[in-house]
Amino acid sequence: MSIIRETKWALLELFPEQKATEAEAEVAAWNKIIADARAKAEAEEAAKAKAAAKAAEKAGEKTEAAEKAPEEAPPPEAAPAEETAPAEEEPVPEMDPEGDPPVSIEPESPRPLGVLVRDYKARGVHLDVLCSPDQVVEAAKLLTGAGYFLESVTGVDWIKEEQMEVDYDFNRTDGPLCRVVVRTRLPRSAPEVPTVSDICPGAGWHERETHDFFGIKFIGHPYLVPILLPEDADYHPLLKDFTP
């Protein structure tokens, strides 16, 4: 299975609703593949039978066989759907083993919580996760458990929407490339998010930097003091309404 697909399903643990719909869609897609393959096999068998019949019984009766063949094809379509139905319980290993998942359609903004597959060429990331602030720690745990490391933390001040955003960029050093960005939105009036520094100690400095620039509080951070700004700094220069 491709690493992007694997990571996507791991991350979907955070979003049960999306997972259920995606699993259904995947099962449906998978059933369609099976059904298509069966129909094709049936058609081939029918064609073979037709050819055999043709060889055995001569020209006169071949029209009957030809009429029969297309009739036989439709019924099996229902059968595989029932047979593969148990796959819904455990959809991940049943999925298309080759290939990356298709790029998600751009959702309307504001986008709902969930996992999106991005076009790497245009965005530089493969998976884009939007989660609630209290899911950040869980997402970091899932990703570090799957062999990812935290590359950077970015704060963004969306002043018009009265929100702040924190982006966590994850990358991996082994195996095929898969970049994941985990984002979360916080209210601008009280920007608070749990720290991930106990899971990825490297986040410690990045979070201190983000706290310097935006005043975002990382709850549970062991040492949230200015890192790049002077030690007595009480301003946050990257806020859009900052005046020196």
Added chain:
Amino acid sequence: MTEPILCTPDETFVLNLGPQHPATHGVLRVKLTMDGEYIVEAEPVLGYIHRMHEKMAENGTFAQFMPNTPRMDYLSALSFNQGYCMAVERAAGIEVPERAEYIRTITVELNRISSHLLWWGAFILDLGGFTPLLYAFDDREKILDLLEHVTGSRLTYCYYRFGGVYNDIDDEFITGTREFIKRLRSRMPTLYHDLVTGNIILIKRLKDIGHISPEVCRKYGATGPVLRGSGIEYDVRKNEPYSIYPELDFDIPHYPEGDCMARYMVRMDEIEQSLRIIEQSLDKLPGGPVQAKVPKTLKPPAGDCYAAVEAAKGTFGCRLICDGDKGPYRLKLRSPCFSNLSLFGEIAEGMLLADALAVMGSLDLVIPEIDR
């Protein structure tokens, strides 16, 4: 490594290494809690030359930020040029002509060699050897002359443009580069390896000192030669190929020991690999334009993107967030040394002060790039 002899807390003392110290190569302060000659706790204190580049990016247009990029890591300025260019090109959907990609590769690899040479000289200087610095600067001077010829500057190059490079290279540069490759190859075994690498004093100072495990690298997000010195074969040029690197044949040097010597050897081997890359690029150099047609004022669509390059010190990443305006809405600069230094506190515990200086040297820190 020798275990520290534990004393009661009131017998420890605080030692400030820096902010002005010859071995920190810039204004970095490390607050050390010492127990005799052993470090109990090390806390790097940053921000002495913080200039808020990210705010400057928000205040101007995309092109206006270009001259800021070389002023972060002034020793491998072109990598930072390239990282920022790639982020903007990705956001605006600009294609770079093939010849420009080749020129970028040749110049950025020359810059990588010059960065490694300077690190080599300065690192040996930290360890007490003065002469190698002069050899390194002798060779580095040749690179600076070559790059000055095409870029117009000797240190803070601002040579790349969105969709290409500022200036085409000429025959003088090509022959000069070929001569330089020959010259460095002839000097590497004798002046660099015989004199320094095989030197017993150097080996005693570096071997089995400052061990960094792959797990520590992963925990702190360390990249570049630090990660490869811990045995992980990761290089953005191979793992996330950009520009023309997929078409070139080169290796990723990596050493599993994880000590200072391993990091030293990674960089020394990288010089040879960069020479190989330059040689192949010069052989394959295609004709054509060096600059794509790009509108004077760039207005990429709203959205965000990420671009990463392998700078001399590790992964340099740009997260660029656009809102459809003429400049970045937000530009995050992920500099390699910031993450590489963050593991220092953990590995320095229980280390001798003299060894800690060797470890800091082996991390190849450039302070303006940490402080941004």
